[in-house]
Amino acid sequence: MMSLKHFWTKKTLVGLGLGQFLSLLITSTGFSSSELSNRGINAPTSQSFLNYVLLTVVYGSVMLYKRQALKAKWYYYVVLGLVDVEANYLVVKAYQYTSITSVMLLDCWSIPSVMLLTFIFLKTKYRFRKIAGVIVCVAGLVMVIFSDVHAGDRSGGRDPLKGDLLVIAGATLYAISNVSEEFLVKNANTVELISFLGLFGAIISAIQISIIERNELKSIHWTAGAAFPFFGFSLAMFLFYSFVPVLLKTSGSTMLNLSLLTSDMWAVIIRSFAYHEKVDWMYFLAFAAVAVGLVIYSGGDKEEDQHQCTAGVGDEDAGRSKHFDEEAGFDNINRGAIAGSSKTGDTSKHDCITSGERSETIENKNTGKDVQWKKS
Structure with a gap:
């Protein structure tokens, strides 16, 4: 409750x-x-x-x-x-x-x-x-x-x-x-x-x-x-x-x-x-x-955010990959940006990622690039 x-x-x-x-x-x-x-x-x-x-x-x-x-x-x-x-x-x-x-x-x-x-x-x-x-x-x-x-x-x-x-x-x-x-x-x-x-x-x-x-x-x-x-x-x-x-x-x-x-x-x-x-x-x-x-x-909203965090790092990576790709430009909207735009009343999803999850995500990606966190 x-x-x-x-x-x-x-x-x-x-x-x-x-x-x-x-x-x-x-x-x-x-x-x-x-x-x-x-x-x-x-x-x-x-x-x-x-x-x-x-x-x-x-x-x-x-x-x-x-x-x-x-x-x-x-x-x-x-x-x-x-x-x-x-x-x-x-x-x-x-x-x-x-x-x-x-x-x-x-x-x-x-x-x-x-x-x-x-x-x-x-x-x-x-x-x-x-x-x-x-x-x-x-x-x-x-x-x-x-x-x-x-x-x-x-x-x-x-x-x-x-x-x-x-x-x-x-x-x-x-x-x-x-x-x-x-x-x-x-x-x-x-x-x-x-x-x-x-x-x-x-x-x-x-x-x-x-x-x-x-x-x-x-x-x-x-x-x-x-x-x-x-x-x-x-x-x-x-x-x-x-x-x-x-x-x-x-x-x-x-x-x-x-x-x-x-x-x-x-x-x-x-x-x-x-x-x-x-x-x-x-x-x-x-x-x-x-x-x-x-x-x-x-x-x-806090309780809902915490509930969604239990989906795991994999879900977070999937949601993060749907964010607007600045390098690809606005033409990529129809391919993924619309499907991945933040949910109403649930736009602070990234706030519920712990520092441990962040480290794990960085280690798993291992692409040699800096992770860019989307800021408003």
């Missing part, structure tokens, strides 16, 4: 804490977008554009300073940038057609999508405990739907079907983006990922702005009240994109998406204290359910 000491590992606490920090950042972007909307500014692509530019300037400068060689083909980042830009655009656009309740509920589609994609492409295996944690999280969010908080919101928008389809499409693209980032951050380079995501995201956003948002930008009166939420949104998104790879590397895409479920609940709690709005009791119950689900999903 798993003890609390094994359950509350450092990895668990870091995953939970970082997940809620990212959730609060998303909450702040929601407040910023709401303020811009109240001022008649509806330019979602333009809001994201500045974030992509910041990512390019900051992380691109680091990459140029280190003179790092590319570990992935540039066109993979073009596709990732396109998926990321359109995912953001579709979900924000959906608010114009359907209710916030529908957006919240349908956005959960990203969770089973992520689990399916990681199972197929990253070979992630989900134990019953993790599946139970996901179910509890989603059940907590569903409670919100039956809350009186949204009693007046169930009438829907001007075109609910169109809005719902936009959310589902956006959530699917989010899942593809998250899983792609998880693979790249574990097998390529984090700075490279953020730099090129920012670069191609900025280029694609600029093209999209010139086509569908140029008139909206011309009509904006740039007062201090409009500039503050606009730049605040960009700063929050910059921090979000900067820390997402950390959570993806330590806990995986599913943990990220589960953590972001609390963003809407944080928003309600903040509004209740800042603006003294009345909050239905079921909202707090839902928040507690999601929190419990997150703990169930992320807890006990």
Whole structure:
């Protein structure tokens, strides 16, 4: 039976804490977008554009300073940038057609999508405990739907079907983006990922702005009240994109998406204290359910890691051989890197190898080369 000491590992606490920090950042972007909307500014692509530019300037400068060689083909980042830009655009656009309740509920589609994609492409295996944690999280969010908080919101928008389809499409693209980032951050380079995501995201956003948002930008009166939420949104998104790879590397895409479920609940709690709005009791119950689900999903990683270590040095060598081969290049992904990418919630497998096992592995290999340990 798993003890609390094994359950509350450092990895668990870091995953939970970082997940809620990212959730609060998303909450702040929601407040910023709401303020811009109240001022008649509806330019979602333009809001994201500045974030992509910041990512390019900051992380691109680091990459140029280190003179790092590319570990992935540039066109993979073009596709990732396109998926990321359109995912953001579709979900924000959906608010114009359907209710916030529908957006919240349908956005959960990203969770089973992520689990399916990681199972197929990253070979992630989900134990019953993790599946139970996901179910509890989603059940907590569903409670919100039956809350009186949204009693007046169930009438829907001007075109609910169109809005719902936009959310589902956006959530699917989010899942593809998250899983792609998880693979790249574990097998390529984090700075490279953020730099090129920012670069191609900025280029694609600029093209999209010139086509569908140029008139909206011309009509904006740039007062201090409009500039503050606009730049605040960009700063929050910059921090979000900067820390997402950390959570993806330590806990995986599913943990990220589960953590972001609390963003809407944080928003309600903040509004209740800042603006003294009345909050239905079921909202707090839902928040507690999601929190419990997150703990169930992320807890006990140390025990699982120790269990997997008993498979022997042979299994470790097999798993290690599936890591991304820098010398062979990114073209080897389909041959072995996908099958060998680190499992969600199990990315610190190398930590459980004892010094004795390391020595034995070095002796057995006897290739005359130094063993290179993969570092994030």
